[in-house]
Amino acid sequence: MRELAARSARPVAFPSAAEAAVTDEQTRTNVRLAQDTIRARRVAVAAELDDWEALRDAGAALRDRSLSRLRDLLPLLEDRVTRSGGVVHWARDAEEANEIVVRVARAAGAREVLKVKSLTTDEIGLNAALERAGLRPLETDLAELVCQLADERPSHLLVPAIHKNRTEIRDLFRERLGLEELTDEPRELAEAARAHLRAAFLRAKVAISGANAAVAETGTVCVVESEGNGRMCTTLADTLITVMGIEKVVAEWRDLEVLLQLLPRSATGERMNPYTSLWTGVREGDGPRAFHLVLLDAGRTRALADPVARPVLRCIRCSACINACPVYRQTGGHAYHTVYAGPIGAILEPQLAGPRGQPGSLPFASSLCGACADVCPVRIDIPGLLVHERGRVVRSERQGLEGASLRLLGRVFASRERYERAQRLARRLQRPAVREGRVRWFVGPLAGWGSSRELPAVPPQTFREWWADRDRA
Amino acid sequence: MRVALFVTCLADTLAPGVGRAAVTVLERLGLGVDFPREQTCCGQLHWNAGYADEATALAARFGEVFADAEVIVTPSGSCAGHVREHVPTLVPRVAHVAARTFELSQLLVERLGVEDVGSTYAGRLTYHPTCHSLRLLRVGDAPERLLRAVPGVELAELPEATECCGFGGMFSVKNAAVSSAMLAAKLDAIASSGADAVCACDASCLLHIGGGLERRGSPVRAVHLAEVLAG
């Protein structure tokens, strides 16, 4: 059985996972091409709007405002949904959420449950929980279907099969769907998915979705998608279950006018995604007869309690930061071993999963180049939050030689005399390792540097020695 | 006008030529250069690595060492970025010192309005905008304007120029494999630019890029902006 909840797997440190990932030329080529395409599209559609920066300001502020009013907004949302015939559940953690979903799905008499692509349900490991309960989850998003058929974890928030190219998907469909004549034309592959899932949609009893947002004042739940699988699930099933992180709520209807501009342009680089579904509870004669909304904490309140980290909860899961990330570009998403990969994952995962959930190496999986913050539609200071998470790791885990060295270096820099003595000492100590002005032995922490780079030796005269000489002259 | 040079610990110790070049450029423009000897490190390394206590102590120290300087100039986009953007948050009482700190190209173009610094050069250069000069400090095209004004500089376009070179301080050793892969992509881009030297505003990134070029046996040299402007 596939472990969708990456966190339940044994944590793997990023540097070692990345070391393997950077040798996977096929994946890296796929990721690079996909990144280039999506970056160009995002830039083009963001540039079309001359109020783009004002939209980002509003997006950041309205998410912050909603977060600061969660105590009032969640009960308001609950009230609106309940009044429209929906049922609202609260789940403290993944386990509780899974229990609720399994209970509702079973009560609805389902054997098979259709799923709209949802990161939140990936996060809580819902598919595994459904399977344990004897229910068959069927992913309906094309890329999620590819991952499910390939028995692989998604590697990107928005395009889960970004690591696979068309030929690999064709081979997978040939093998798993028995379509031997299939070519690798994307159009034909999409048709194959349509044909494969059509009957399941038409007989759907229970469907499960996530939510991109929910408007408290109107009780409206919002799902943004492209393929129509989301509409199929939220419309045709008898029972619809939506699992939503509590941070996704926004206060006002007009908040959507901001998010629905920022999200598609940042995510797929489209002016608007093909389909946006907005519904409140149940509607007689139109859509599901039962609607269950599961409000999930699972670490959100932990992030909320940290005023510095709190803005991470603004995230609208567009993945623009991932597409901009030069580290992700080299490794792809699997190296992170998390549900949320890339820069946002490195700051979101430690908050959601808590201190023991993921390897402390994640916040260090960044050169702090800042490309992520430049594209974030809700202006999350991702590099700043990476540094914040690094601080937590440094304070909570033993840092060994590195910690000792940095603390010592801190003391050296604290005094000019010590600093100058250290410069002279380095020049003396390096002698056995230096030839022709270059360091020749790369030992200890320098081994990593030496794997691809030369290093100049400390020269005979530092700048300050030169300056002192010049002053004397 | 007198300017205080913050040479950075890295250039002081490993790339003193960058500091000497910065002095040459500044003095040629008629500026008086001071070098407060008490200076060591601005704390950027510690800050980025998650050692906030050490970073805060060094930020305070920076503020004290340069308290009397009218203008502080540094040949490093990342140190200038750290001082200007992070130091005021860490130690609010030295915010005014941080605000008087400029990266070299920023000082020349934005503050002094100088583009032609009277240097000459012979060769084909490509310019790599380092991440912190580009995104933290936002120096814009100041370095390129300075380079274009140098007779003899032929500026070649660098493909995917704004992509990080993979240095990232401790990142280069903690995540050596990814750092090296990012470096390889940058070196390929430099090679395809056809330039015989790559120029940037940060001795740290150049240490990494230059070290990579040398390891590859590439004839392309890594040069600091100050070194080109001092020629």
Next chain:
Amino acid sequence: MTAREEILRRINVALAGATAQPVPRAYRVAGELDRDGRVALFRRRVEDYGGVVLESAAPGETIAAVLAERGARRIGVSPDLDEALLPVGVEVVADDRLTPRQLDALDGALTTCAAACAETGTIALDGGPGQGRRALTLVPDLHVCVVRRDDVVETVPELLARLEASARAGRPIVLVSGPSATSDIELTRVEGVHGPRRLVVVLVDRPPA
């Protein structure tokens, strides 16, 4: 303590001392184009994403031609669709709680819409007169949507303002921007997945009677 109480308590503790700041809304709300400009932009944007746009003075005839060209012989409509829009020479099936399978057996659906947005090439359905329920415009492979020129607004905020009353009334809303599509394979956009693979917009002038 129930999960509800526990979560609300955690939020209270987490947000102690936090204050709600106002939202700066300096972005563009009202558009600047006149009606012809809006319609022209809407047309370009729908076409950009693979939809077909036709302008018509005689919607009944245009729709009949659209359906004939696409080989659609049986189409579904909402029982309350204006008769002036009904095409001749085609079997029209009123969606009176058709099952998903029955909807799937149709060649297409013909509806009106609540409003449309020029900047994004979006049509909005809120279950109002002539629009039918959500499944009608989802299951059949062809969606022909009649859009009144007066109902085309320029910006997304203008579109959402038009839909606010429906949202407050608890009516389900769907925003449709072109035919269904996917970018899941190498981020190459392919039009036509689970939702209708073909979207035809017929622009009309007068409100249908």
